[in-house]
Amino acid sequence: MNVLIVEDEQNLSREIGIFLAKENYTCDIAGSKKEASEKIYVNNYDFILLDLGLPDGNGLSLLEEAKNAEKEASFIILTARGATDDKIEGLNLGADDYLAKPFSLPELHSRMQAITRRRHGLKKNVVSFFGFMMDIQNRTVTFSEKEVTLTKKEFDILHYLLLNKNRVLTRLQLTEHIWGNILEDDYDSNYMDVHIKNLRKKLSTYAETDWLETVRGIGYKVSMK
Numbered sequence: 001m002n003v004l005i006v007e008d009e010q011n012l013s014r015e016i017g018i019f020l021a022k023e024n025y026t027c028d029i030a031g032s033k034k035e036a037s038e039k040i041y042v043n044n045y046d047f048i049l050l051d052l053g054l055p056d057g058n059g060l061s062l063l064e065e066a067k068n069a070e071k072e073a074s075f076i077i078l079t080a081r082g083a084t085d086d087k088i089e090g091l092n093l094g095a096d097d098y099l100a101k102p103f104s105l106p107e108l109h110s111r112m113q114a115i116t117r118r119r120h121g122l123k124k125n126v127v128s129f130f131g132f133m134m135d136i137q138n139r140t141v142t143f144s145e146k147e148v149t150l151t152k153k154e155f156d157i158l159h160y161l162l163l164n165k166n167r168v169l170t171r172l173q174l175t176e177h178i179w180g181n182i183l184e185d186d187y188d189s190n191y192m193d194v195h196i197k198n199l200r201k202k203l204s205t206y207a208e209t210d211w212l213e214t215v216r217g218i219g220y221k222v223s224m225k
Contacts, residue, residue, distance in 0.1 A: 001046035001116075001160075002177060003027045006036040006062065007078065008055050016049065019105040024139070024152065026179070033057040040066050044176050045073040047112055050095075052079055052086050060089055067094045074115045076108070113137075120163045127162050129224065131207050134162065143206035153178055154199045157192075161212070161222045170219040196220055 007013040008031045017027040030036035033054045052059040077090040077098040125136040133142045141148040171192045203209045
């Protein structure tokens with residue numbers, strides 16, 4: 001999942017970025033309102049971690065701007081302890097949660113996982129699909145208690161498709177979700193086709209994979225009734 005960390009304290013933003021990278025998130029960092037606004041306009045993020053006290057303005061206007069642009073990111077506000085008015089205003093503008101500084105990084109991760117579960121209607125970190133079980137916390141997929149060996153990218157692609165079941169995801173959407181900002185990378189649309197092909201091959205060793213559909217000329221979707 002893609003995360004934008006909007007925080008002008010460089011040590012804190014770097015610390016958050018390193019921690020989340022170890023948890024398999026792709027992170028961008030913005031140290032100002034202007035830089036964050038530019039990144040939000042160009043990229044699609046799953047999460048935006050938003051400090052409100054930015055050097056060139058209040059972070060709440062970024063939240064309002066993103067919501068008006070119908071961006072789908074989940075927002076977690078990072079506030080000074082006791083800043084009750086900011087918390088209330090942020091939640092009223094559509095923020096999903098807030099954390100008072102200083103906070104623990106494991107708690108931040110737990111809140112991000114909880115938001116993901118709520119957003120996609122999951123009650124726990126385990127997804128059952130067509131005889132397979134995906135443990136999101138431990139990043140494993142099993143079939144009849146036998147582990148299916150997937151690469152990091154294959155797991156992330158399958159996870160994202162399952163979260164968006166019955167929804168067609170374009171190759172570009174999937175690529176941005178897995179690789180981050182493709183405008184800054186050596187993007188090749190064939191990457192996704194190769195990963196899907198390998199994913200199907202591995203899963204089909206255990207069961208049929210006709211539920212992992214190719215939508216001609218667009219992308220892919222997981223069809224679940």
